[in-house]
Amino acid sequence: MTDAPSLPVARSVAELRQIVGDWKRQGLRVGMVPTMGALHEGHLTLVREAARRTDRVLASNFVNPTQFAAHEDLGRYPRQQEEDARLLAGAGCDLMFAPTVEEMYPQGFATSIAVSGPALGLEGDARPQMFGGVALVVTKLFNQAQPDVAVFGEKDFQQLMVIRRFVRDLDLPVEIIGSPTERDEHGLALSSRNAYLSEKELATARSLNLILRKAADEAASGRPLPGVEREAYSALLKAGFDRVDYATIRHAEDLTPFRDDIVDAPARILAAAWLGKTRLIDNMAVGA
Amino acid sequence: MTDAPSLPVARSVAELRQIVGDWKRQGLRVGMVPTMGALHEGHLTLVREAARRTDRVLASNFVNPTQFAAHEDLGRYPRQQEEDARLLAGAGCDLMFAPTVEEMYPQGFATSIAVSGPALGLEGDARPQMFGGVALVVTKLFNQAQPDVAVFGEKDFQQLMVIRRFVRDLDLPVEIIGSPTERDEHGLALSSRNAYLSEKELATARSLNLILRKAADEAASGRPLPGVEREAYSALLKAGFDRVDYATIRHAEDLTPFRDDIVDAPARILAAAWLGKTRLIDNMAVGA
Numbered sequence: 201m202t203d204a205p206s207l208p209v210a211r212s213v214a215e216l217r218q219i220v221g222d223w224k225r226q227g228l229r230v231g232m233v234p235t236m237g238a239l240h241e242g243h244l245t246l247v248r249e250a251a252r253r254t255d256r257v258l259a260s261n262f263v264n265p266t267q268f269a270a271h272e273d274l275g276r277y278p279r280q281q282e283e284d285a286r287l288l289a290g291a292g293c294d295l296m297f298a299p300t301v302e303e304m305y306p307q308g309f310a311t312s313i314a315v316s317g318p319a320l321g322l323e324g325d326a327r328p329q330m331f332g333g334v335a336l337v338v339t340k341l342f343n344q345a346q347p348d349v350a351v352f353g354e355k356d357f358q359q360l361m362v363i364r365r366f367v368r369d370l371d372l373p374v375e376i377i378g379s380p381t382e383r384d385e386h387g388l389a390l391s392s393r394n395a396y397l398s399e400k401e402l403a404t405a406r407s408l409n410l411i412l413r414k415a416a417d418e419a420a421s422g423r424p425l426p427g428v429e430r431e432a433y434s435a436l437l438k439a440g441f442d443r444v445d446y447a448t449i450r451h452a453e454d455l456t457p458f459r460d461d462i463v464d465a466p467a468r469i470l471a472a473a474w475l476g477k478t479r480l481i482d483n484m485a486v487g488a
Numbered sequence: 489m490t491d492a493p494s495l496p497v498a499r500s501v502a503e504l505r506q507i508v509g510d511w512k513r514q515g516l517r518v519g520m521v522p523t524m525g526a527l528h529e530g531h532l533t534l535v536r537e538a539a540r541r542t543d544r545v546l547a548s549n550f551v552n553p554t555q556f557a558a559h560e561d562l563g564r565y566p567r568q569q570e571e572d573a574r575l576l577a578g579a580g581c582d583l584m585f586a587p588t589v590e591e592m593y594p595q596g597f598a599t600s601i602a603v604s605g606p607a608l609g610l611e612g613d614a615r616p617q618m619f620g621g622v623a624l625v626v627t628k629l630f631n632q633a634q635p636d637v638a639v640f641g642e643k644d645f646q647q648l649m650v651i652r653r654f655v656r657d658l659d660l661p662v663e664i665i666g667s668p669t670e671r672d673e674h675g676l677a678l679s680s681r682n683a684y685l686s687e688k689e690l691a692t693a694r695s696l697n698l699i700l701r702k703a704a705d706e707a708a709s710g711r712p713l714p715g716v717e718r719e720a721y722s723a724l725l726k727a728g729f730d731r732v733d734y735a736t737i738r739h740a741e742d743l744t745p746f747r748d749d750i751v752d753a754p755a756r757i758l759a760a761a762w763l764g765k766t767r768l769i770d771n772m773a774v775g776a
Contacts, residue, residue, distance in 0.1 A: 310605030311603050313600070314599070
């Protein structure tokens, strides 16, 4: 076993642009993986995917305050930048961009972005701040780094659809790649928030993917959606979740509901549920 | 006298990117002048300024619906693209980008931008839609064309300050240049909207710059601002303006009022006033 290689870290936009500019002048293609740190195997899969598609990969590591509401877990969000840098280097990342809040949102900052369409409903109901904050920070990061390609996880499926939407609307010249969700051996989607769970909560959390898979299979076989969704909702509560925000089957592209209550086009099942103070989300293709 | 050279026109973002991409691969620096067409000498000065600073100049020609409110003059705004292309070619422009509304805002468009700070008050009061619409279209145009430099007129001084603000906030990698207002031999600031004026209105319009200059000189000499502003306001009505939205002296950088009612830092006088259905704006440095 050898030590992981050390990773260059840029703290300012000027440093970031100098390094990425050097790469581009050499004709290298640049991939980017925006993260909020607290990295796990899910993020590293995104880095490896970016490395497969480009010559140099940079990961940003920034807990973005504009996507948290006042009552949310900004202060509680885990921070471990040294460990993150070690993990990124091991996965083939070439640069970590870890700016301060002051570098990203200096005194006098006055601009915001709003997204409707795929941002409405689901996570947009539960966390009204979030997608505007994501749009703002991702737009900034793309303009700062000017990558050719950026990779995001399907774990945050609605977020991926929102990102595709504003990247297209604002004509950001970046190709967006969605990467399948990484899961543990029980099928639990990897998430920074899993670290908050007790042993007992973890057992319940592992039922989430099974309940969604069963509902997805039933929907794919033609069962009407209201019954399927109601049953998934009850099963989540019975498995030990304290509250269910949604468990719903939507059109895969724009997340609109199926008008005829039957899956007759590409579909996605999405759910959000609470264990104590921890909110978990998951999603998967229907009939895939 | 010879015919003006003909000007290449890009109608789609794909065409635009191909031409600008070719320039960039040759190592040429690219300047951009965003316009809504109806070009006059003021715009051509911006094109010449861009040509002085860069190797290739493109002008966009797009009457942007998102910066007009429902009751405003979108439909009435003058359109003369062939004449515009001729004028641009004569001023040293290399490409006109004239997209359709559908190319800029396709079905499903779901993103908006809001700016506070310098966008609050003055024009922001009179036209609440405008600066968000300007921020959206300029962000799109910059991401579409990826120019190195963009030139805007000081005629729309608040707009210039707003553009500097969101370009900095969103980290758009474009250098913003402000170019002094072009005026006719009577000092009237050139504007597409001057075309709406009758002969009698034109005579009144020409008093605007004289009234502002007098007020600016008095403010620069230390006279308290409330009296200076009141007098300018009355002088505009007496000269024949039908209504005055504002005539005010502000800090030049962020357009905030002077708290002590005396000019003790770089200042700008700004005014907006109506002649019939036509709204004119002007501004100038105080004490310059």
